[in-house]
Amino acid sequence: MIYPSEKVKPEIEPFRTLHNEFISDVNRCNILIFIGFAFRDEYINSILNDAGKKYLIIISPHDSDIIKKPNGNASKFKRTYAIDASFGKAETINELQKTLASIDLSLFS
16 A cells, blocks of 8 residues: 555655555556555655556546546556446456456467
8 A cells, every 4th residue: 555645755664564564566567556546746646657558547536537537647557447447346356357367368378
């Protein structure tokens, strides 16, 4: 979990360790699923940019609006999917499963 108030890499524990783990996980994974991410934090955006071409899946009500903004931060990420739903509902899980099934994982082989 990354707290919205963090705009730079924290130096205080346990937040420093959590951020280091986050960076490690981002670099290790090909598909990243965010719940309630709005691309407003340039520090997190820079971590995602540095990680290379990943698939980003955002689950949050109205998040497709964030992705559709032509000059918004989300427009930097070409492989971004939005699931407009509240997390924890059965239809959200179904949409997530469909989105994951649509991703061509052979690109990462």
